[in-house]
Amino acid sequence: SQQGEEDPQALSIQEGENATMNCSYKTSINNLQWYRQNSGRGLVHLILIRSNEREKHSGRLRVTLDTSKKSSSLLITASRAADTASYFCAPMDSNYQLIWGAGTKLIIKP
């Protein structure tokens, strides 16, 4: 399977703590994207990191990419209740197709 695999499947932390989610994939990629999905809603694009980049920041989000290990991580700092959602990594393969994993369900406890 070429899909992205997120780890952990579920994560529950206190508001204010940092949340780290990991992703592994199997194919060579053009870039890797992270998306958020609130329950029963659409997918919201968070950040894109290109295959030649190692780290990228956007607000409270920090993404790393290690192409030698075929892995990526998403760090959300100072989490808020509104961050409660499912988070998906979606590597984009050489055919420019996004490959989806099962996601990490993040719960932020107030």
Place this chain on the structure above:
Amino acid sequence: EPEVTQTPSHQVTQMGQEVILRCVPISNHLYFYWYRQILGQKVEFLVSFYNNEISEKSEIFDDQFSVERPDGSNFTLKIRSTKLEDSAMYFCASSEPLSYEQYFGPGTRLTVT
């Protein structure tokens, strides 16, 4: 901020019926996609569309499925004869030229009874 819109938000249909799911991509985007997500499962790619033709399609996108851009703004997914297993959330997405970021609509929940 421009966004992708989809109608209807929820569609209930009987097995064997045809359904058309509609999407209005962001206006300057040229690449269009359909995905589906069966409840509790992964997002699955169905088809991508560029320059009025299909660029890529998955194994799921069989002869029962078709896509069309009937005018300058709408992008539709048609399922000719729905099956129970077509019940899912269907997402439309679009992206602009030279960008890999895809912007998703809120989805249409299709329920086949």
